[in-house]
Amino acid sequence: xxxxxxxxxxxxxxxxxxxxxxxxxxxxxxxxxxxxxxxxxxxxxxxxxxxxxxxxxxxxxxxxxxxxxxxxxxxxxxxxxxxxxxxxxxxxxxxxxxxxxxxxxxxxxxxxxxxxxxxxxxxxxxxxxxxxxxxxxxxxxxxxxxxxxxxxxxxxxxxxxxxxxxxxxxxxxxxxxxxxxxxxxxxxxxxxxxxxxxxxxxxxxxxxxxxxxxxxxxxxxxxxxxxxxxxxxxxxxxxxxxxxxxxxxxxxxxxxxxxxxxxxxxxxxxxxxxxxxxxxxxxxxxxxxxxxxxxxxxxxxxxxxxxxxxxxxxxxxxxxxxxxxxxxxxxxxxxxxxxxxxxxxxxxxxxxxxxxxxxxxxxxxxxxxxxxxxxxxxxxxxxxxxxxxxxxxxxxxxxxxxxxxxxxxxxxxxxxxxxxxxxxxxxxxxxxxxxxxxxxxxxxxxxxxxxxxxxxxxxxxxxxxxxxxxxxxxxxxxxxxxxxxxxxxxxxxxxxxxxxxxxxxxxxxxxxxxxxxxxxxxxx
Amino acid sequence: xxxxxxxxxxxxxxxxxxxxxxxxxxxxxxxxxxxxxxxxxxxxxxxxxxxxxxxxxxxxxxxxxxxxxxxxxxxxxxxxxxxxxxxxxxxxxxxxxxxxxxxxxxxxxxxxxxxxxxxxxxxxxxxxxxxxxxxxxxxxxxxxxxxxxxxxxxxxxxxxxxxxxxxxxxxxxxxxxxxxxxxxxxxxxxxxxxxxxxxxxxxxxxxxxxxxxxxxxxxxxxxxxxxxxxxxxxxxxxxxxxxxxxxxxxxxxxxxxxxxxxxxxxxxxxxxxxxxxxxxxxxxxxxxxxxxxxxxxxxxxxxxxxxxxxxxxxxxxxxxxxxxxxxxxxxxxxxxxxxxxxxxxxxxxxxxxxxxxxxxxxxxxxxxxxxxxxx
Numbered sequence: 032x033x034x035x036x037x038x039x040x041x042x043x044x045x046x047x048x049x050x051x052x053x054x055x056x057x058x059x060x061x062x063x064x065x066x067x068x069x070x071x072x073x074x075x076x077x078x079x080x081x082x083x084x085x086x087x088x089x090x091x092x093x094x095x096x097x098x099x100x101x102x103x104x105x106x107x108x109x110x111x112x113x114x115x116x117x118x119x120x121x122x123x124x125x126x127x128x129x130x131x132x133x134x135x136x137x138x139x140x141x142x143x144x145x146x147x148x149x150x151x152x153x154x155x156x157x158x159x160x161x162x163x164x165x166x167x168x169x170x171x172x173x174x175x176x177x178x179x180x181x182x183x184x185x186x187x188x189x190x191x192x193x194x195x196x197x198x199x200x201x202x203x204x205x206x207x208x209x210x211x212x213x214x215x216x217x218x219x220x221x222x223x224x225x226x227x228x229x230x231x232x233x234x235x236x237x238x239x240x241x242x243x244x245x246x247x248x249x250x251x252x253x254x255x256x257x258x259x260x261x262x263x264x265x266x267x268x269x270x271x272x273x274x275x276x277x278x279x280x281x282x283x284x285x286x287x288x289x290x291x292x293x294x295x296x297x298x299x300x301x302x303x304x305x306x307x308x309x310x311x312x313x314x315x316x317x318x319x320x321x322x323x324x325x326x327x328x329x330x331x332x333x334x335x336x337x338x339x340x341x342x343x344x345x346x347x348x349x350x351x352x353x354x355x356x357x358x359x360x361x362x363x364x365x366x367x368x369x370x371x372x373x374x375x376x377x378x379x380x381x382x383x384x385x386x387x388x389x390x391x392x393x394x395x396x397x398x399x400x401x402x403x404x405x406x407x408x409x410x411x412x413x414x415x416x417x418x419x420x421x422x423x424x425x426x427x428x429x430x431x432x433x434x435x436x437x438x439x440x441x442x443x444x445x446x447x448x449x450x451x452x453x454x455x456x457x458x459x460x461x462x463x464x465x466x467x468x469x470x471x472x473x474x475x476x477x478x479x480x481x482x483x484x485x486x487x488x489x490x491x492x493x494x495x496x497x498x499x500x501x502x503x504x505x506x507x508x509x510x511x512x513x514x515x516x517x518x519x520x521x522x523x524x525x526x527x528x529x530x531x532x533x534x535x536x537x538x539x540x541x542x543x544x545x546x547x548x549x550x551x552x553x554x555x
Numbered sequence: 556x557x558x559x560x561x562x563x564x565x566x567x568x569x570x571x572x573x574x575x576x577x578x579x580x581x582x583x584x585x586x587x588x589x590x591x592x593x594x595x596x597x598x599x600x601x602x603x604x605x606x607x608x609x610x611x612x613x614x615x616x617x618x619x620x621x622x623x624x625x626x627x628x629x630x631x632x633x634x635x636x637x638x639x640x641x642x643x644x645x646x647x648x649x650x651x652x653x654x655x656x657x658x659x660x661x662x663x664x665x666x667x668x669x670x671x672x673x674x675x676x677x678x679x680x681x682x683x684x685x686x687x688x689x690x691x692x693x694x695x696x697x698x699x700x701x702x703x704x705x706x707x708x709x710x711x712x713x714x715x716x717x718x719x720x721x722x723x724x725x726x727x728x729x730x731x732x733x734x735x736x737x738x739x740x741x742x743x744x745x746x747x748x749x750x751x752x753x754x755x756x757x758x759x760x761x762x763x764x765x766x767x768x769x770x771x772x773x774x775x776x777x778x779x780x781x782x783x784x785x786x787x788x789x790x791x792x793x794x795x796x797x798x799x800x801x802x803x804x805x806x807x808x809x810x811x812x813x814x815x816x817x818x819x820x821x822x823x824x825x826x827x828x829x830x831x832x833x834x835x836x837x838x839x840x841x842x843x844x845x846x847x848x849x850x851x852x853x854x855x856x857x858x859x860x861x862x863x864x865x866x867x868x869x870x871x872x873x874x875x876x877x878x879x880x881x882x883x884x885x886x887x888x889x890x891x892x893x894x895x896x897x898x899x900x901x902x903x904x905x906x907x908x909x910x911x912x913x914x915x916x917x918x919x920x921x922x923x924x925x926x927x928x929x930x
Contacts, residue, residue, distance in 0.1 A: 173761060175757065175831045176761050196761070197761060219707045225704065226704065229678070249904075252867060254830075255675060255849070256668070256718075256868075259904065259927075260719055260911060262911075267711065285760070308613075309612075314736070314738070316735065354782065354785075360785055413704070415613055445703070446705070447705045481701070484707050485703070485706065489707075497708060502697070505697045505698065505709070508691060508915065509710055509712075515910035516907070
């Protein structure tokens with residue numbers, strides 16, 4: 032297994048780790064089939080090959096240089112790679128992939144490393160390919176409404192560059208200030224705007240991709256479609272297992288004339304859920320429709336003082352955007368729907384400052400919850416909206432049974448839940464129980480007709496739950512697709528799609544009750 | 556009429572795989588001409604039909620692939636919703652009143668990946684696909700994607716099926732995102748040349764206007780606005796032009812290629828280009844749709860190289876046989892070598908397509924050769 036560290040805060044670096052030497056400091060690793068000697072030899076060979084492609088500054092291999100790369104946004108899993116390469120040119124990426132293909136070295140690509148499912152966790156015997164230096168906005172075409180960018184460009188930087196032309200890039204993951212567009216493509220990232228404007232896949236036109244063999248392919252086009260199979264859609268959300276994206280053409284949209292937000296407070300979370308359905312049934316597609324439960328409201332209010340009603344069982348934030356006349360009309364209609372659905376209070380932001388204040392609490396909800404507890408674990412699952420009330424009730428029951436508080440902040444419009452499980456990693460066994468509760472929540476999502484991941488990806492984190500959502504023949508089909516792109520299985524191995532062997536072991540954990548880690552806990 | 560033929564179809568495909576017998580997948584047969592000719596046993600899927608679930612507040616409908624498109628549209632219309640990508644029917648037998656008939660199936664429109672005039676503003680067929688159930692070339696029944704808006708678990712094989720024309724799997728069920736129908740729409744006609752129209756369409760698309768279609772028929776430009784009455788009227792005041800009566804009929808003619816422009820015996824070419832690509836009247840008569848991104852051209856000459864040079868691709872839509880509403884069987888225009896229909900792929904990309912085809916259909920029995928000779 033991958034090395035596990037306690038604590039979720041980045042920077043809390045491995046007190047558990049043995050001290051590492053200065054050079055060629057690879058230790059024996061339980062996941063690695065290689066002997067320590069073989070790993071040292073492989074590292075030496077890899078580093079020598081990389082130094083023939085890149086200047087020395089951009090090849091990292093000493094332990095203290097590798098340490099900052101040991102995890103992505105899910106810092107519960109940590110692993111040092113053999114080396115980190117920082118190419119600055121597409122040709123260098125090609126040469127690096129050809130080198131790794133020749134040496135049989137696994138490659139994990141990474142942008143800003145903000146991913147939350149361990150998708151960019153390094154491989155013990157592999158190379159961490161950082162695309163952070165490929166960070167140019169190559170071209171903005173205001174007339175065609177497109178931006179051609181490199182993978183290391185931050186999501187928000189695209190909208191900032193497009194703004195002078197009255198345009199923006201719609202998908203807005205919460206981490207948009209830091210996350211890169213390349214990572215967004217790898218995870219098919221979402222955000223608040225998804226219900227109306229779609230996920231990353233809906234906002235891409237073209238990708239330049241390097242295969243594991245070092246071949247450069249153009250997928251999609253500057254036109255609205257392309258001949259052959261829709262490989263642009265297939266690559267999007269493939270978590271770096273099919274190719275390395277080196278250039279992206281995104282679609283830009285006109286900035287809406289106006290955006291206006293409503294805040295509704297409810298005494299009953301079920302009523303808030305029903306209100307979401309009522310808005311949509313009325314033919315209105317909000318630009319954002321977000322819900323927070325009481326623990327999340329309290330945490331956010333204590334943190335940012337947005338003026339949230341702290342006694343409410345739930346609040347809904349509903350943003351409408353579009354033409355001025357349309358927004359004026361819809362605000363009145365939504366207000367009426369919210370009141371009829373049982374809201375005890377409905378506020379309309381009076382001006383842009385208040386609109387931003389309403390959103391500030393929602394956007395800061397995760398760090399706000401982080402202040403309440405030494406650690407938290409953010410889950411990501413999607414459910415059909417009509418099951419919302421039932422699912423939240425069952426999460427609350429599980430939370431009580433496990434003795435771990437859960438705060439809920441989520442994209443109510445598209446049924447994408449983000450339960451935050453509060454725990455203390457310094458309490459022995461609590462991280463394991465947290466992960467188990469998280470797994471149960473994801474299985475519940477599948478049971479009610481949803482999915483184990485709405486926008487964060489499977490990565491390392493949810494690989495066992497893939498066995499719950501998919502049948503063996505479906506997983507086998509995924510592996511066959513992977514092999515069509517990467518026959519040697521060197522791109523981001525052991526992520527996203529589990530082996531059938533792994534599923535058999537995971538299933539056994541459920542079948543043989545006496546082998547469960549916490550046999551005294553009630554099962555759901 | 557609901558009918559589940561999953562087991563029979565899966566057994567047929569499994570047996571065909573064992574014997575290596577190619578299968579020509581057929582639903583309503585309305586798009587048989589769109590692609591290369593497939594030699595093989597006919598696998599009838601039109602009988603596998605019925606809406607399985609539709610929850611308007613979830614904005615999702617799931618139906619069997621053989622369900623007539625018309626039946627789905629009626630069910631959605633009853634709840635004030637629609638398929639926002641406006642799929643064309645291309646029915647061979649339209650109803651007497653000229654409206655689309657009952658032949659086109661859900662599976663056919665998704666397999667062919669066709670989208671109507673709203674495409675640049677509302678999205679394409681693939682943008683609305685949330686999940687599918689398929690039979691792969693091994694006869695295995697598999698489900699990918701789901702019935703929720705956001706689902707990133709596993710590879711997106713559901714969207715991969717869109718436009719694959721059945722070469723990667725037999726579609727059994729499709730879950731689609733649906734949207735509320737706009738409260739109102741209005742079509743404006745403007746006196747613009749084709750070149751002016753392309754420029755104007757692109758400038759407007761960069762502004763917050765409720766556009767839902769924009770075309771040029773060779774003489775005039777037509778723009779459709781859709782949304783709330785207030786928004787449509789405000790936009791009308793900005794754009795000018797004159798309102799067109801029977802706008803729905805006009806756009807149906809564009810969508811179904813039954814507009815007068817398409818009633819011409821010359822071979823028809825579909826050029827999908829960057830929306831700002833310059834207008835080139837020398838190629839032949841043009842009908843411009845998709846706000847400039849789609850150019851229908853009548854030409855006796857193959858237009859694949861021209862489309863590629865302009866940054867896009869071309870598809871040969873064939874000739875319209877005299878006295879028939881539908882288009883001719885493919886591969887006729889300009890007598891292209893080998894019955895080629897779709898834009899040739901670069902060798903590395905074609906090789907990847909072949910490996911992907913083999914991953915889903917190892918013995919190559921599903922609609923072999925329909926997209927490309929070697930696929």
